[in-house]
Amino acid sequence: MQAEIHDRPSFANIRVHLEPGEEIVAEADAMASMSSSIEMKTQWSGGFVNGILKRLFGGESMFVNRFSTPSGGDIVLTQAFPGDIQCLELNGNTMFLQPGAFIACESGVKLGLGWAGLRMFIAREGLFRLKVSGKGRIWFGAYGGIFQREIDSEYIVDTGHLVAYEPTIGIRVAMAGGLFSSFFSGEGLVTRVSGPGRIYMQSRSFDGLAAWTNSHLY
Amino acid sequence: MQSTYSGGVFSDTLADGRAGGEVELMPAGIAIRCPDGEFFVIPYRECQVEMGGYHGRMLFCRNPDRSLTIYSEDAQFRRDLSLAAAGMLDEQLAMGNRQRRSESRRSLFYAVAFVAATLVVVVAGYFAVRSGAKAAVLALPTSVDAKIGDAAMQSMTLEGPQVEDPVIVDAMQSIVDRLEPQAAVEGFQFKVHVVDSPMVNAFALPGGNIVVYTGLIRSATSAEQVAAVLAHEMAHVTLRHGLQRAGQSLGIWAGMSLLIGDVSGLMGAGVDLFQTASANQYSRQHENEADREGVRMLQAADIDPAAMTQLFAAINKEQGDLPEIFAWISTHPDDASRIAQVEALIQKLPPRDYRPIDVDWAAVQTQLSDLPANQPPGD
Numbered sequence: 235m236q237a238e239i240h241d242r243p244s245f246a247n248i249r250v251h252l253e254p255g256e257e258i259v260a261e262a263d264a265m266a267s268m269s270s271s272i273e274m275k276t277q278w279s280g281g282f283v284n285g286i287l288k289r290l291f292g293g294e295s296m297f298v299n300r301f302s303t304p305s306g307g308d309i310v311l312t313q314a315f316p317g318d319i320q321c322l323e324l325n326g327n328t329m330f331l332q333p334g335a336f337i338a339c340e341s342g343v344k345l346g347l348g349w350a351g352l353r354m355f356i357a358r359e360g361l362f363r364l365k366v367s368g369k370g371r372i373w374f375g376a377y378g379g380i381f382q383r384e385i386d387s388e389y390i391v392d393t394g395h396l397v398a399y400e401p402t403i404g405i406r407v408a409m410a411g412g413l414f415s416s417f418f419s420g421e422g423l424v425t426r427v428s429g430p431g432r433i434y435m436q437s438r439s440f441d442g443l444a445a446w447t448n449s450h451l452y
Numbered sequence: 453m454q455s456t457y458s459g460g461v462f463s464d465t466l467a468d469g470r471a472g473g474e475v476e477l478m479p480a481g482i483a484i485r486c487p488d489g490e491f492f493v494i495p496y497r498e499c500q501v502e503m504g505g506y507h508g509r510m511l512f513c514r515n516p517d518r519s520l521t522i523y524s525e526d527a528q529f530r531r532d533l534s535l536a537a538a539g540m541l542d543e544q545l546a547m548g549n550r551q552r553r554s555e556s557r558r559s560l561f562y563a564v565a566f567v568a569a570t571l572v573v574v575v576a577g578y579f580a581v582r583s584g585a586k587a588a589v590l591a592l593p594t595s596v597d598a599k600i601g602d603a604a605m606q607s608m609t610l611e612g613p614q615v616e617d618p619v620i621v622d623a624m625q626s627i628v629d630r631l632e633p634q635a636a637v638e639g640f641q642f643k644v645h646v647v648d649s650p651m652v653n654a655f656a657l658p659g660g661n662i663v664v665y666t667g668l669i670r671s672a673t674s675a676e677q678v679a680a681v682l683a684h685e686m687a688h689v690t691l692r693h694g695l696q697r698a699g700q701s702l703g704i705w706a707g708m709s710l711l712i713g714d715v716s717g718l719m720g721a722g723v724d725l726f727q728t729a730s731a732n733q734y735s736r737q738h739e740n741e742a743d744r745e746g747v748r749m750l751q752a753a754d755i756d757p758a759a760m761t762q763l764f765a766a767i768n769k770e771q772g773d774l775p776e777i778f779a780w781i782s783t784h785p786d787d788a789s790r791i792a793q794v795e796a797l798i799q800k801l802p803p804r805d806y807r808p809i810d811v812d813w814a815a816v817q818t819q820l821s822d823l824p825a826n827q828p829p830g831d
Contacts, residue, residue, distance in 0.1 A: 326472025
């Protein structure tokens with residue numbers, strides 16, 4: 235399977251060429267266009283219960299679409315909001331994705347939903363997260379650009395900017411500074427991540443956009 | 453001892469610097485086998501153990517130059533490692549455990565502090581909004597009351613047709629006119645609307661519109677008793693209870709959305725709330741205030757305030773037979789304790805020469821029974 239990410243970083247989309255017999259799994263509604271030779275099969279995302287849980291808590295849809303072709307063809311996948319898309323190759327390891335970030339994966343990848351815990355809720359990252367594991371490539375999207383960082387000791391990320399992280403990453407929610415600067419610096423709470431491992435961050439946050447839009451409404 | 457534990461490895465020799473795999477405890481050391489066949493070993497005596505990971509329960513085994521890290525979150529792996537390394541790593545493992553425990557204690561402390569702080573903010577915010585709403589409403593000009601009350605009056609569905617009979621309407625208006633000079637706040641235009649309905653009820657809208665149902669007038673044996681009800685309702689108007697209620701609900705709504713973080717729907721909700729809340733029931737505290745102020749107005753207008761308790765008692769007595777209709781008692785909460793409170797108030801008043809209200813009550817009652825709704829059909 236050949237896959238390229240085009241129009242980065244603002245309006246990124248994934249152009250996939252499927253050889254006969256290959257298939258790709260994509261989030262419902264991710265398909266923007268495809269060859270007529272490609273067949274689409276819709277199925278519950280990880281089973282009935284898992285699908286409903288993902289819809290309710292994971293910010294993903296209940297269904298995933300499985301695209302395959304007997305004769306070869308192209309397909310373009312995209313996400314709903316402007317921003318970059320990142321490809322990641324799993325080699326038996328696990329990755330956690332923020333709700334709504336998942337776009338597509340190869341068929342060897344397992345999708346699951348995991349409880350992220352109260353601390354991630356406080357960090358405005360959602361109570362649940364998507365757990366991807368297995369072997370194969372996955373594509374996930376973010377709002378704004380995506381940048382990654384290998385963490386070995388400790389690093390600080392503002393809440394709402396974390397998109398994906400490895401399970402080896404420790405995460406603590408903390409105040410940005412002292413009591414005063416936490417409240418008046420506009421930073422409020424931050425997440426302190428500790429390594430070893432890799433994190434992916436988005437250069438914009440939805441909360442930031444919502445707050446900015448709100449301030450211009452009236 | 454379990455043979456393999458699911459885990460992973462970080463190494464610069466791997467394609468992306470990482471891979472998942474099955475961790476094994478071999479005689480030579482901690483080993484991991486990756487899906488693509490790569491194999492790594494760290495001898496026990498070179499191993500540096502650290503705890504970490506998302507849940508703080510992940511065990512990292514690193515070689516001295518930290519170029520190779522093998523990890524697993526399996527709880528059994530921690531115990532088995534101590535055995536397999538023949539106690540060589542126990543000190544490091546114990547230190548990791550201590551660190552983990554102190555961290556989990558600390559995060560528990562922060563979680564409790566966070567929940568407690570949220571509670572304090574919510575409770576304090578609630579009371580701040582309640583008292584703030586009252587102050588804010590009292591600062592508004594009275595013309596706002598009239599605008600809202602008139603709009604509510606027009607959009608309201610009443611329980612029956614409005615009565616235009618001059619004998620009845622004039623009688624009501626003359627009672628109001630006698631009470632009006634005693635109103636605590638000037639600038640309200642009081643207007644009585646009589647509605648033909650068996651409900652024993654009356655209510656006031658902000659700004660001075662007062663609705664009285666014929667059922668209430670019928671069960672009053674004297675003009676003074678109706679005057680008592682009207683004084684109570686006028687007190688609601690002058691004390692601006694309707695707006696205060698709306699302000700409180702609006703404020704609580706605003707506080708909630710401030711907490712949740714969305715203020716976009718605030719404007720729309722505000723308009724709705726002003727319409728509905730103003731006509732809704734008043735709180736117990738507002739009722740008591742209106743009773744007190746009503747008694748004061750009656751006394752100041754030389755009308756015997758005892759009429760208020762007389763009406764309460766009369767309605768209470770009848771209530772046994774026809775519970776549902778006697779709404780003035782039920783929407784104006786309470787009973788015995790309220791009557792007792794009003795009676796206590798009256799007792800404390802200085803004696804005064806009360807002047808009867810200049811209304812022919814018998815004529816009003818006759819007109820009431822002549823209303824079209826009371827005529828037998830076909831007559």
